[in-house]
Amino acid sequence: MELEFVAWLIERFGKTPRGPLRVGIGDDAAVLEIEPDQELVVTTDMLMEGVHFDSSQQPLALIGRKAVAVGLSDLAAMAARPLAAFVSLALPAESAERTAPCLIEAMADIAQQFDCVLAGGDTNCWSQPLVIDVCLVGCCPQGTAWLRRGARPGDQLVVTGSLGGSLLGKHLSFEPRVRQALYLRQHYCVHAACDLSDGLALDLRRLCKASGCGALLQAEAIPVSEAAHQAARSSGRTPLEHALGDGEDFELLLALPPQEAQRLCEDDRIGVAVSVVGTCTQDSQVRWQWKDGRCEPLPQLGYCHGARS
Amino acid sequence: MELEFVAWLIERFGKTPRGPLRVGIGDDAAVLEIEPDQELVVTTDMLMEGVHFDSSQQPLALIGRKAVAVGLSDLAAMAARPLAAFVSLALPAESAERTAPCLIEAMADIAQQFDCVLAGGDTNCWSQPLVIDVCLVGCCPQGTAWLRRGARPGDQLVVTGSLGGSLLGKHLSFEPRVRQALYLRQHYCVHAACDLSDGLALDLRRLCKASGCGALLQAEAIPVSEAAHQAARSSGRTPLEHALGDGEDFELLLALPPQEAQRLCEDDRIGVAVSVVGTCTQDSQVRWQWKDGRCEPLPQLGYCHGARS
Numbered sequence: 001m002e003l004e005f006v007a008w009l010i011e012r013f014g015k016t017p018r019g020p021l022r023v024g025i026g027d028d029a030a031v032l033e034i035e036p037d038q039e040l041v042v043t044t045d046m047l048m049e050g051v052h053f054d055s056s057q058q059p060l061a062l063i064g065r066k067a068v069a070v071g072l073s074d075l076a077a078m079a080a081r082p083l084a085a086f087v088s089l090a091l092p093a094e095s096a097e098r099t100a101p102c103l104i105e106a107m108a109d110i111a112q113q114f115d116c117v118l119a120g121g122d123t124n125c126w127s128q129p130l131v132i133d134v135c136l137v138g139c140c141p142q143g144t145a146w147l148r149r150g151a152r153p154g155d156q157l158v159v160t161g162s163l164g165g166s167l168l169g170k171h172l173s174f175e176p177r178v179r180q181a182l183y184l185r186q187h188y189c190v191h192a193a194c195d196l197s198d199g200l201a202l203d204l205r206r207l208c209k210a211s212g213c214g215a216l217l218q219a220e221a222i223p224v225s226e227a228a229h230q231a232a233r234s235s236g237r238t239p240l241e242h243a244l245g246d247g248e249d250f251e252l253l254l255a256l257p258p259q260e261a262q263r264l265c266e267d268d269r270i271g272v273a274v275s276v277v278g279t280c281t282q283d284s285q286v287r288w289q290w291k292d293g294r295c296e297p298l299p300q301l302g303y304c305h306g307a308r309s
Numbered sequence: 310m311e312l313e314f315v316a317w318l319i320e321r322f323g324k325t326p327r328g329p330l331r332v333g334i335g336d337d338a339a340v341l342e343i344e345p346d347q348e349l350v351v352t353t354d355m356l357m358e359g360v361h362f363d364s365s366q367q368p369l370a371l372i373g374r375k376a377v378a379v380g381l382s383d384l385a386a387m388a389a390r391p392l393a394a395f396v397s398l399a400l401p402a403e404s405a406e407r408t409a410p411c412l413i414e415a416m417a418d419i420a421q422q423f424d425c426v427l428a429g430g431d432t433n434c435w436s437q438p439l440v441i442d443v444c445l446v447g448c449c450p451q452g453t454a455w456l457r458r459g460a461r462p463g464d465q466l467v468v469t470g471s472l473g474g475s476l477l478g479k480h481l482s483f484e485p486r487v488r489q490a491l492y493l494r495q496h497y498c499v500h501a502a503c504d505l506s507d508g509l510a511l512d513l514r515r516l517c518k519a520s521g522c523g524a525l526l527q528a529e530a531i532p533v534s535e536a537a538h539q540a541a542r543s544s545g546r547t548p549l550e551h552a553l554g555d556g557e558d559f560e561l562l563l564a565l566p567p568q569e570a571q572r573l574c575e576d577d578r579i580g581v582a583v584s585v586v587g588t589c590t591q592d593s594q595v596r597w598q599w600k601d602g603r604c605e606p607l608p609q610l611g612y613c614h615g616a617r618s
Binding site: 027028029030031032033034036037038039040041042043044045046048049050051052073074075077078080084086087088089090119120121122124125126127128129131133135136137138142145147148194195210 | 336337338339340341342343345346347348349350351352353354355357358359360361382383384386387389393395396397398399428429430431433434435436437438440442444445446447451454456457503504519
């Protein structure tokens with residue numbers, strides 16, 4: 001059922017999609033060429049009106065951008081190169097003609113920025129709120145995908161960018177760390193990685209659990225964003241709590257050997273701030289330490305999807 | 310955001326998915342191994358409550374089955390071997406705990422029947438009706454995917470199974486023609502193909518348009534299903550009109566050289582009825598012919614997605 005969608009894309013953008021899409025325009029499915037010795041990395045994310053976005057408050061173009069960007073961030077977390085995006089839309093019928101072009105144009109735009117092609121999809125109308133599903137297909141040389149498991153005691157924990165307060169704007173406009181991930185995969189030994197979608201506190205716990213290790217964070221080393229400070233002015237929480245728990249940072253959390261982490265901190269080709277925030281430990285505890293010597297369990301903060309319902 | 314979904318799958322089915330899913334369980338995305346010299350075939354379909362199904366009338370297990378089966382049919386239409394399915398759900402919150410297991414179990418079940426693995430997804434709750442999106446990834450040896458274009462004047466047009474009246478039941482329980490397609494790809498020269506999702510009249514027009522040819526159907530050769538006869542008893546339309554226009558048959562339409570079509574009709578290993586329904590022509594007209602010699606343009610029947618809104 002790709003037919004109308006792809007035909008519409010071609011009409012809209014005046015050209016057939018490029019990239020690895022070899023044939024299949026107007027066919028039942030898209031055909032993608034894969035280079036030899038690559039393995040596939042596939043992720044899918046569904047965003048719903050009233051749950052993940054509010055189209056009465058947020059521009060449609062940013063909503064469309066985000067729908068693709070969250071998947072790109074998942075690919076970055078595995079160090080995969082984006083190839084193709086497949087977009088399914090459930091459009092409110094009364095505004096579909098206005099909504100669809102706006103969404104698709106923004107999606108095609110961010111995909112293109114990361115050498116990824118909108119290669120297919122399914123568009124439908126109904127009398128209910130907007131739903132957007134994006135399935136992203138990427139690739140990486142066999143055996144090189146980063147996983148959550150793989151962190152070892154003694155590894156340094158590194159995050160890109162700064163954390164917290166994403167809801168003030170970054171959650172719609174963040175830059176998925178695809179370029180950084182591809183650069184790192186090529187030039188560094190990374191033991192484990194994930195993207196920070198649910199907050200450092202929760203995502204770090206998952207990485208530690210998958211790796212069978214613990215972590216000791218340096219509280220003062222956590223890169224707290226300006227937005228986290230801003231949010232703290234009215235929330236009654238500290239900027240650090242925002243940095244640990246807000247989620248939707250879409251930064252990378254990496255575990256690397258100490259000498260690699262140090263080399264990374266001195267590497268200005270990475271193109272984004274990187275911070276060593278702590279160390280992986282032999283035990284299974286996840287704690288943080290302050291300069292005054294206090295050492296405590298890391299607060300149980302973070303965005304838990306189970307709470308969505 | 311695959312994490313909870315895959316964790317839940319593992320818990321539910323008591324084992325990690327098998328197949329080409331090498332690693333990635335619990336990670337941000339799934340990693341799939343692809344055999345050398347294969348190309349990817351990817352399709353996505355979104356089904357919505359009140360548009361594509363009615364969960365107050367239809368069993369959830371059949372709705373889940375259909376959500377995967379329509380994608381399998383798209384892969385069959387390209388002669389691709391199914392590898393992995395990615396499922397996104399927007400679940401009505403009040404019934405999510407009952408709905409999700411029922412859907413997923415049915416999806417995993419039909420996927421497994423076609424050597425395909427549920428490899429990831431995204432589950433969410435909201436206060437609106439059910440939405441199911443399935444992205445299916447398949448593969449075929451490079452250059453062997455069937456396309457709509459490729460039919461040549463003189464080719465015979467062949468359909469599998471029988472057509473019409475699908476809404477009486479087949480649209481929920483149809484057998485995607487994956488096995489037939491893989492067998493045909495291996496043993497026959499097929500010039501063009503598609504699946505019959507919107508009715509023979511419309512899908513044949515699309516195949517002809519893509520191939521730059523016309524078609525002449527033999528009216529009496531069209532395999533009219535029992536359900537088409539049944540539907541005609543109350544619809545005021547003829548069984549043949551149902552066979553041409555109802556859609557959701559999910560049978561294959563193939564264009565093959567005459568000698569191949571004849572060989573196929575005598576091949577009992579195909580495991581399904583096959584009917585030669587007509588011939589591709591040099592001109593661009595799509596017509597049908599009756600035994601009494603009448604020859605008319607094929608009626609403009611078929612399910613047009615644009616009409617959905």
